[in-house]
Amino acid sequence: MYKPKIGDTIDALDTPSILIDLPAMEANIARLMERLAASGKKVRPHLKTVKSPHLAQKLLDAGATGCCVAKVSEAEVMAQAGISDLLITSEVAGEVKIERLLNLASNYPDVKVVVDSEAGAIALNSAISNMTDPIKLKVLLELNVGQNRAGVAPGSEALHLAQCISSLRKLHLVGIQGYEGHLQHLANDERQRLCREAMNNLCDTAKLIRGEGIALEIVTTGGTGTAEICAQFEAITEVQPGSFVFMDVAYRNAIGTLYANALTVISTVISRPVPERAVIDAGLKSLSNDMGNAEVKNEPAASYRPGGDEHGILTYSASNTALAIGARVEMIPSHIDTTVNLFDTYYGIRNGVIEEIWPILARGKVQ
Numbered sequence: 008m009y010k011p012k013i014g015d016t017i018d019a020l021d022t023p024s025i026l027i028d029l030p031a032m033e034a035n036i037a038r039l040m041e042r043l044a045a046s047g048k049k050v051r052p053h054l055k056t057v058k059s060p061h062l063a064q065k066l067l068d069a070g071a072t073g074c075c076v077a078k079v080s081e082a083e084v085m086a087q088a089g090i091s092d093l094l095i096t097s098e099v100a101g102e103v104k105i106e107r108l109l110n111l112a113s114n115y116p117d118v119k120v121v122v123d124s125e126a127g128a129i130a131l132n133s134a135i136s137n138m139t140d141p142i143k144l145k146v147l148l149e150l151n152v153g154q155n156r157a158g159v160a161p162g163s164e165a166l167h168l169a170q171c172i173s174s175l176r177k178l179h180l181v182g183i184q185g186y187e188g189h190l191q192h193l194a195n196d197e198r199q200r201l202c203r204e205a206m207n208n209l210c211d212t213a214k215l216i217r218g219e220g221i222a223l224e225i226v227t228t229g230g231t232g233t234a235e236i237c238a239q240f241e242a243i244t245e246v247q248p249g250s251f252v253f254m255d256v257a258y259r260n261a262i263g264t265l266y267a268n269a270l271t272v273i274s275t276v277i278s279r280p281v282p283e284r285a286v287i288d289a290g291l292k293s294l295s296n297d298m299g300n301a302e303v304k305n306e307p308a309a310s311y312r313p314g315g316d317e318h319g320i321l322t323y324s325a326s327n328t329a330l331a332i333g334a335r336v337e338m339i340p341s342h343i344d345t346t347v348n349l350f351d352t353y354y355g356i357r358n359g360v361i362e363e364i365w366p367i368l369a370r371g372k373v374q
């Protein structure tokens with residue numbers, strides 16, 4: 008039976024498989040921690056990228072203080088694996104989900120969640136009041152700092168919501184989140200400028216709320232493209248980047264090679280119908296394309312496009328350089344989060360040898 012094991016070489020792996028270049032990943036983690044250390048800000052990495060408690064633990068060992076997750080189901084996986092200081096960065100709504108959240112928070116009191124409406128806050132408060140053993144849930148107000156996704160408007164609307172949350176007996180308002188996701192992939196100058204504007208909004212609103220006597224312990228923000236800009240603002244207490252661990256083509260194109268591409272999808276050439284085309288076994292079910300196409304590592308003459316769910320097409324400008332049937336290629340994902348979510352297992356590689364095999368325990372955890 009197919010069962011690659013630690014100590015095998017990469018050749019023992021079937022394809023498509025996810026490879027982590029361990030030295031590159033370790034360097035990315037060390038670099039981010041080192042670059043942010045001078046700012047004195049905490050780092051609460053977003054686990055929506057890595058979706059693995061093993062990697063969460065590595066981030067904590069490297070100096071992270073708590074972690075973020077996007078969904079309750081991700082939080083469940085992490086908490087059960089011992090990663091329990093968690094901020095759920097999306098609003099939780101609906102009876103079923105709220106019950107799931109409260110179950111989790113009953114067992115893991117450092118689970119926190121964002122709230123951006125009075126209705127949302129009241130729903131959480133009422134559900135807690137109906138518990139046999141009511142808890143006090145830690146919540147952060149989510150502010151819209153320009154992404155126009157979720158989040159209450161800065162200024163008086165945010166203050167009003169903060170006052171409402173503070174008046175609810177079962178909720179404990181511990182902070183504010185303002186995530187500028189729309190800026191992460193902008194060119195440097197524009198990213199710097201707009202991020203400063205967004206941070207001014209976040210910091211001013213935090214000040215306004217604090218000025219009304221409401222304590223906000225946490226002011227959290229930032230992704231891989233903006234964390235260092237955000238960290239320059241005094242009122243910010245922590246940043247929450249995620250993609251820096253592995254990087255991807257979209258991020259490399261935006262922020263350069265400060266962090267290395269540390270994850271590839273290894274794939275095999277299965278067909279060479281014409282000289283300038285090689286068909287590989289990685290299509291849309293192995294490489295997401297919501298942020299453009301993946302790139303072929305170390306094959307500059309080839310460009311990739313999906314050829315359907317299971318097929319990928321490499322097009323060669325010079326047909327004589329094309330790979331033979333059975334040859335393997337490493338693909339660099341265009342968007343790391345949506346690609347990782349397609350796989351069950353990470354293979355951590357050092358010097359061509361499998362050193363780690365980690366299940367991607369939170370893959371598919373979208374609830």
Ligand SMILES: Cc1ncc(COP(=O)(O)O)c(C=O)c1O
Pocket residue numbers: 053055056075096186188191229230231232247248249250251
């Ligand atoms: C709320 C929030 N914080 C942080 C991040 C991490 O950003 P990145 O993966 O770009 O570093 C994300 C990513 O989508 C996010 O949604």
